[in-house]
Amino acid sequence: MHDHDSLLAAYRRVRARTVALSAPLSAEDQVVQPSADASPTKWHLAHTTWFFEELVLGELRFDPAFRMLFNSYYEALGQRIDRARRGLVTRPDLARVHAYRSDVDARIERALTTGSLEPPARSRLELGLHHEQQHQELILTDIKQVLGEQPLQPAYRELSVSDTPRATPALAYRTFAGGIVDIGAASQGFAFDNERPRHRSIVEPFALANRPIVNAEVLGFIAEGGYREPRLWLADGWDTVRHDGWRAPMYWRDDGTLYTLGGVRAIDPSEPACHLSYYEADALARWLGGRLPTEVEWEVAVAEQPTNGHFADDDRFHPAPSTLAAGDGRLQVFGDVWEWTASAYAPYPGFRPLPGALGEYNGKFMSGQQVLRGGSCLTPRGHVRASYRNFFPPAARWQMTGARIAKDVA
Numbered sequence: 001m002h003d004h005d006s007l008l009a010a011y012r013r014v015r016a017r018t019v020a021l022s023a024p025l026s027a028e029d030q031v032v033q034p035s036a037d038a039s040p041t042k043w044h045l046a047h048t049t050w051f052f053e054e055l056v057l058g059e060l061r062f063d064p065a066f067r068m069l070f071n072s073y074y075e076a077l078g079q080r081i082d083r084a085r086r087g088l089v090t091r092p093d094l095a096r097v098h099a100y101r102s103d104v105d106a107r108i109e110r111a112l113t114t115g116s117l118e119p120p121a122r123s124r125l126e127l128g129l130h131h132e133q134q135h136q137e138l139i140l141t142d143i144k145q146v147l148g149e150q151p152l153q154p155a156y157r158e159l160s161v162s163d164t165p166r167a168t169p170a171l172a173y174r175t176f177a178g179g180i181v182d183i184g185a186a187s188q189g190f191a192f193d194n195e196r197p198r199h200r201s202i203v204e205p206f207a208l209a210n211r212p213i214v215n216a217e218v219l220g221f222i223a224e225g226g227y228r229e230p231r232l233w234l235a236d237g238w239d240t241v242r243h244d245g246w247r248a249p250m251y252w253r254d255d256g257t258l259y260t261l262g263g264v265r266a267i268d269p270s271e272p273a274c275h276l277s278y279y280e281a282d283a284l285a286r287w288l289g290g291r292l293p294t295e296v297e298w299e300v301a302v303a304e305q306p307t308n309g310h311f312a313d314d315d316r317f318h319p320a321p322s323t324l325a326a327g328d329g330r331l332q333v334f335g336d337v338w339e340w341t342a343s344a345y346a347p348y349p350g351f352r353p354l355p356g357a358l359g360e361y362n363g364k365f366m367s368g369q370q371v372l373r374g375g376s377c378l379t380p381r382g383h384v385r386a387s388y389r390n391f392f393p394p395a396a397r398w399q400m401t402g403a404r405i406a407k408d409v410a
C-alpha cells in the first residue's frame, strides 16, 4: 500500500492484482485443496470479496449463502464450512465467483465515489486491502502446493528468473549493544492490531547474520546427517522429522533439483533456503553454531534497514542470492524469505484487539505459533514493515519461510 494512493486507486490496484495472479491458472487448478492448511484459489477470490461485502458494505446482497461459504473463521459472523473442506465447494463455479467480485467492486466504488462510507467503514476498507494482499501471498503458496505435489510438477507460469551463478555470499555478523529498546508500530499509519502498542523491551547484546541461511548450508547439514541426528532437534521437531519422513526442505528432490513456481530447476547453493519449518530453522541454526533471533532482536536490528529485497512485484516468485558484500553493513532482511524467530506469537503488553468481529482477525491465534518477520518474494511490495508480525505453527513449511542466525555476545 502506498500513502499517495487514494483509497479508490488502491482498491482498484489491489483487486486487479489478485485477479492477475489467478490468470495463469485453469478452472481445475483453482478448485483443488492440497491440504487442510492451503485453500483453493477460487476460495481466496471469493473470501477476499466477502470481507468487503460483510465488513465494509454490511449487507450480503449478491448471494446470502456466501456468508457461510466464504467466512473464514469469524465466530461472530455465523456458521461456516470447515477449513479442510473448502476444496469440496464446486458450486458456485469460478465464473460466478468472478461475477461476485465484479458486483462487490461496483458497490464499493460507488460508495467511495459518492462519499457514503463513514470513517469506520473506510478504515475497514483499508484493512480489507491489506487483508487481500495477505491472501495474494497465500494464493501463490497454496497453488505452489497444488502444482508442486502432483506427478508432473507443472510450472505456475514461465518466470523471468535469470540469475547468473554467483559465489555463496559470505556469512558475516553485525553486533548490537542491546539495552532498553522500543518495538512495535507507532500509533499513526496503518498497522495490524498485533503490532501495537509500541512498547519497551530489554535486549541483551547480540549479533545477527548479514543474510539468511542459504542452500549451501542446508546441503552441508544434510551431508553431515542433520536430519538423522536427534540431538540437533527440538523434541517436537524430531517427532515430526520421523513421523513425516523429512530428509530435506519441502520441494527438494533427490536428484539435486527443487520445485519452484517456474518449474523444476537445480538447487542453487547461494540462494536463501526456503520452505523450512520452524523446527528445521532451529536445527540449522544450532548446527551452524548459533540460534534463531527473537522478534525483538530482529526488529531492533532492522529498524534502519531499507525495505528493498525481492517481492512478488519483481516477478521472480523465488528467493534471490544476496548481492551484499561481506563488509557492507546492510542486512538482506526484507523480501526473499520470511524469517522464523525464536519468539512465540503472543500479545504485546497493552494489546487491544480491534472492536467487533474484527477482534478475531489476529488475537485469537496467539497460542502455539511462532512469529516470522520480513516478508518474502511472494509478498506484495509495500505490504510489510519492520514491525510486521506474521505467524505460523512450527511444523508449517508450505509458506516461503527461511531463517537467519543470531548469536549471544559475551
Ligand SMILES: [Fe+2]
Residues within 6 Å of the ligand: 047, 072, 131, 135
Ligand atoms: Fe482472510
